[in-house]
Amino acid sequence: MKLDFARFFKACNPAKTLVMGQAEDRQYYIDFSEVRGARIIEELKRTITRLSPEDPTCQLFTGHIGCGKSTELLRLKTELEQQDFHVVYFESNQSLDMADVDVTDILLAIAREVSQSLEGVKINLHPGYFQNLFTEVASFLQTPIELGVEAELSVGIGKITAKTKDSPNLRSQLRQHLEPRTRNILDSINQELLKPAREKLKLQGKKGLVVIIDNLDRIDNAPKPNGQYQPEYLFVERGDQLKNLNCHVVYTIPLVLIYSNALARLNNRFGVSPKVLPMVAVQQRDGSDFSLGITLLQNMIMARAFPGENWQGTTELIGEVFDNQETLERLCKVSGGHLRNLLSLLYSCLQQDDPPISRDCLERVIKKESNSLTRAIDNDEWQLLQQVWQRKSIQGHEEYESLIRDLFVFEYIDEDGSWFDINPLLQESPKFRL
Known part of the structure; x- marks a missing residue:
């Protein structure tokens, strides 16, 4: 089956909201409630x-x-x-x-x-x-x-x-x-x-x-x-x-x-x-991959590429969109389970090259978005972000409000309640590793 690029590009527009009353949009919908924790x-x-x-x-x-x-x-x-x-x-x-x-x-x-x-x-x-x-x-x-x-x-x-x-x-x-x-x-x-x-x-x-x-x-x-x-x-x-x-x-x-x-x-x-x-969890509190969350995010992308088709395990269909399975997984993980971020990264890739999307193309987009996101973060905020990354929690409220509002920090929910982590795009920055 060949990818309809024009339809796929339109379906991946991050500015588009799915209208569940429309049959075309319903075929793109993925129920994330199981991995959102609620x-x-x-x-x-x-x-x-x-x-x-x-x-x-x-x-x-x-x-x-x-x-x-x-x-x-x-x-x-x-x-x-x-x-x-x-x-x-x-x-x-x-x-x-x-x-x-x-x-x-x-x-x-x-x-x-x-x-x-x-x-x-x-x-x-x-x-x-x-x-x-x-x-x-x-x-x-x-x-x-x-x-x-x-x-x-x-x-x-x-x-x-x-x-x-x-x-x-x-x-x-x-x-x-x-x-x-x-x-x-x-x-x-x-x-x-x-x-x-x-x-x-x-x-x-x-x-x-x-x-x-x-x-x-x-x-x-x-x-x-x-x-x-x-x-x-x-x-x-x-x-x-x-x-x-x-x-x-x-x-x-x-x-x-x-x-x-x-x-x-x-x-x-x-x-x-x-x-x-909350966000769609792509990893657990201990930092290990959360495979179900990653799979559902992959479903979200592939449903836009081939609505109604069962893509899982079908390397042929994945190969129409990405150069390999690892590139698709990398895209899902770096989104942090933020759906608009996921589509924005994908959309940027599609603006640069025709599918299949290469790993090099994705990495260029990730680097660009990471640089853009980190530009406004000062030293005090980097210290707070380091604390969130280490503790998976926030201490107090007011000093973290801007970090949450600006999508620097994401909230997740599991069986033990809420936990927090920083936007994975920030972890791509050399400043985070200092």
């Missing part, structure tokens, strides 16, 4: 479908940027829809400024996305509070926003946010106006949007309404005017408002909260512990 998506789904199908739930989900959260959340969406739930999934960074987010921004984004999704199934709701709020806001901002009396909720919110998205000054004015009305906005969303939506969805045979807000983990760890950092302000200080929506909600949250002193307060605020999606 069945996170099954737990999220079970909480919604089995433990609390009628009563609203709020769950928190996080992990390293690029570890596969969006793919897993889209898998959750598909599986919930197969069980007759109406699921609204959206990427928050498409409508919010990740450098400057407030609670009212998130609530309005949820209201708009839910309303728009409901309109797609012929459920049109016109919350009275929002009709009045739109007129009030248009007058307050002293900017023309044409909103008819029967304007859809999604249209009204969309016009207002579009006017303010690129203007920090207008956005600040709007927030000052909306902040004292946050409780009324939340009550209207619950009573005039979500409650009737759930009732009408039930008449259509749906078991419930689920909202999945992706990419909120990307909000900047920037200070707010009150001195709190943005993640802590939103999810701890204002968490009560975010958790009190009248439907099932799954929020992605910044990983930095897991390693901060605010974690206990976060757990107390939401009443649940955040679920962390």
Whole structure:
């Protein structure tokens, strides 16, 4: 069988998120739960479908940027829809400024996305509070926003946010106006949007309404005017408002909260512990290879090369993509089980040469990426990284936050709990061996 290079190249794009509702993407999906140490998506789904199908739930989900959260959340969406739930999934960074987010921004984004999704199934709701709020806001901002009396909720919110998205000054004015009305906005969303939506969805045979807000983990760890950092302000200080929506909600949250002193307060605020999606283990705590993890990563690559084919033990198929089995294994190990890193390294190889990818080509890419990654690391950080590599743990929290955020340190989970190691690309650097 010959490799379709154009299709393989497209399938390896690290910027692409697998959409499990699409047949072509499903053939590329690999279930890594066995080697991640946790069945996170099954737990999220079970909480919604089995433990609390009628009563609203709020769950928190996080992990390293690029570890596969969006793919897993889209898998959750598909599986919930197969069980007759109406699921609204959206990427928050498409409508919010990740450098400057407030609670009212998130609530309005949820209201708009839910309303728009409901309109797609012929459920049109016109919350009275929002009709009045739109007129009030248009007058307050002293900017023309044409909103008819029967304007859809999604249209009204969309016009207002579009006017303010690129203007920090207008956005600040709007927030000052909306902040004292946050409780009324939340009550209207619950009573005039979500409650009737759930009732009408039930008449259509749906078991419930689920909202999945992706990419909120990307909000900047920037200070707010009150001195709190943005993640802590939103999810701890204002968490009560975010958790009190009248439907099932799954929020992605910044990983930095897991390693901060605010974690206990976060757990107390939401009443649940955040679920962390760890890396795919390619080695064990003692440094020995973890063959199952490596094999599944190989499956991920070969499924993109030959979807539906059983490649294992077939040197002919491997030979279409790599010069030998050892080059494929080397690629998987140096990725550290970080899925986007794995695809990025592979993609860079494909940009340089046609398959089969040679070991020399891979080593050139590894060296380039290692140099790029180590450029910003100072001496103090190298000492911390050495400690992580030796101890397989982190001591304290704050000094390691940037190392984790910048993908210098990865978290893994085994039967004994969490353990940490440094990004294998850093181990390629001569500075690490000093």
